Amino acid sequence: MTKTVAVLVGSIREGSLNRKLAQALEKLAEGKLKFDHVRIDDLPFYNEDLWQDPPAAVSRFKDQVAGADAILIVSPEYNRTYPGILANAFEWGSRPSGKSVWARKPTAVTGTSPGAIGSAVGQAHLRGAVLNLATVPMHAPEAYIQWKPENFADDGSVTDESTRNFLQAYVDAFAKWIDKHQ
Numbered sequence: 001m002t003k004t005v006a007v008l009v010g011s012i013r014e015g016s017l018n019r020k021l022a023q024a025l026e027k028l029a030e031g032k033l034k035f036d037h038v039r040i041d042d043l044p045f046y047n048e049d050l051w052q053d054p055p056a057a058v059s060r061f062k063d064q065v066a067g068a069d070a071i072l073i074v075s076p077e078y079n080r081t082y083p084g085i086l087a088n089a090f091e092w093g094s095r096p097s098g099k100s101v102w103a104r105k106p107t108a109v110t111g112t113s114p115g116a117i118g119s120a121v122g123q124a125h126l127r128g129a130v131l132n133l134a135t136v137p138m139h140a141p142e143a144y145i146q147w148k149p150e151n152f153a154d155d156g157s158v159t160d161e162s163t164r165n166f167l168q169a170y171v172d173a174f175a176k177w178i179d180k181h182q
């Protein structure tokens with residue numbers, strides 16, 4: 001059966017390169033994984049008091065992640081770490097205590113940046129975060145993507161052959177990781 005992957009993108013701007021990378025991965029995963037894009041931009045800042053009457057966005061977010069077989073995070077690096085919007089989503093998903101939606105989910109982390117290291121430092125911090133959330137992170141392969149516009153088409157397909165082969169191998173490894181660890 002096709003596994004469902006909850007996809008969180010760490011950038012909410014229109015034209016996000018990371019969203020484009022997520023779309024490229026989705027195309028490459030067709031027939032193997034179903035991507036379910038999770039909205040995180042309408043979550044309020046984490047506030048323990050709000051559990052008395054949880055906002056609809058929080059309940060929707062938690063249900064969506066809980067219902068997925070696995071998690072994929074595609075994120076830019078912000079100031080050598082990961083964006084605060086992801087930290088906020090992690091916090092909501094991890095509470096109330098004992099009701100985390102992250103625990104035991106096979107998880108992959110990737111990201112892109114126009115910079116030469118392709119979000120590597122941000123991803124290193126993200127790996128620590130998802131480990132602390134008790135997910136089962138895929139250790140390898142890693143995918144640090146330096147964004148080059150000529151490698152991707154507007155429809156989400158990867159036009160550069162070596163980039164396409166690399167990303168295909170990444171998606172295929174994640175599908176196997178999910179089968180093994182779900």
Ligand SMILES: Cc1cc2nc3c(=O)[nH]c(=O)nc-3n(C[C@H](O)[C@H](O)[C@H](O)COP(=O)(O)O)c2cc1C
Binds near residue numbers: 011077080081
């Ligand atoms: C607040 C902020 C901090 C950033 N810090 C880094 C950084 O540490 N390393 C890096 O490679 N790029 C950094 N960038 C550049 C982003 O990689 C670039 O804007 C990228 O396109 C953002 O991802 P997006 O296109 O998905 O929005 C930063 C951008 C912003 C807005």
